[in-house]
Amino acid sequence: MTEPVATNIVRAEGRIDGEARAANLGHESRTVWFTGLSGSGKSTLAFAVEEELVRRGVATYVLDGDNIRFGLNRDLGFSPEDRTENIRRIGEVCRLFQDAGMVVLTAFISPYIADRQQVRELHPDGRFIEVFVDTPIEVCEARDVKGLYKKARAGEIGEFSGISAPYEAPVDPEIRVDTTKPLADCVDQIITALDL
Numbered sequence: 001m002t003e004p005v006a007t008n009i010v011r012a013e014g015r016i017d018g019e020a021r022a023a024n025l026g027h028e029s030r031t032v033w034f035t036g037l038s039g040s041g042k043s044t045l046a047f048a049v050e051e052e053l054v055r056r057g058v059a060t061y062v063l064d065g066d067n068i069r070f071g072l073n074r075d076l077g078f079s080p081e082d083r084t085e086n087i088r089r090i091g092e093v094c095r096l097f098q099d100a101g102m103v104v105l106t107a108f109i110s111p112y113i114a115d116r117q118q119v120r121e122l123h124p125d126g127r128f129i130e131v132f133v134d135t136p137i138e139v140c141e142a143r144d145v146k147g148l149y150k151k152a153r154a155g156e157i158g159e160f161s162g163i164s165a166p167y168e169a170p171v172d173p174e175i176r177v178d179t180t181k182p183l184a185d186c187v188d189q190i191i192t193a194l195d196l
Helices: 017-024 042-055 065-070 080-099 114-122 137-143 148-153 184-196
Strands: 030-035 062-064 104-106 127-133 175-177
Touching: 030 042, 030 080, 030 114, 030 184, 042 062, 042 065, 042 104, 042 127, 042 137, 042 148, 042 184, 062 065, 062 080, 080 104, 080 114, 114 127, 127 184
Parallel strands: 030 104, 030 127, 062 104, 127 175
Antiparallel strands: none
């Protein structure tokens, strides 16, 4: 992790710790990091899990890849360097949400193992849950309502994960989910694993 460019800064520490926030909210905090190819079902699954967590009274929020690129990361493209910076920034935001006591759900391709590991290291042990949305590329392409795979295969989109850019699948994720199964089953699998 690189040091900030700014000098003369000191990290501020409040008097409320994670245990106090958990007691106040009635649950522990987590970062639940959904990773997988475009069209794998990350966003659909994250929003469905969010819905179920809210139904259960859990303070939660979804950070979606496209939504973040409209605002916070609007200055970034899809080069390997920009992808790394995109994930670094999101990791920092997740750490803040998690520190605030929330269960933050993310839906990012996040194609590089090293980048996901860097985000994991920002979190206390057990608070980062990697969910590999393990969907065959053929299924992802068949679901592709935006036509991105077709454009990528035609050379109209460069740096497209799984086609013209790498996607490094997780080696040992906490959760591996197959979104060719019914959505409700996938949500149940994740909710059960989170044990909140």
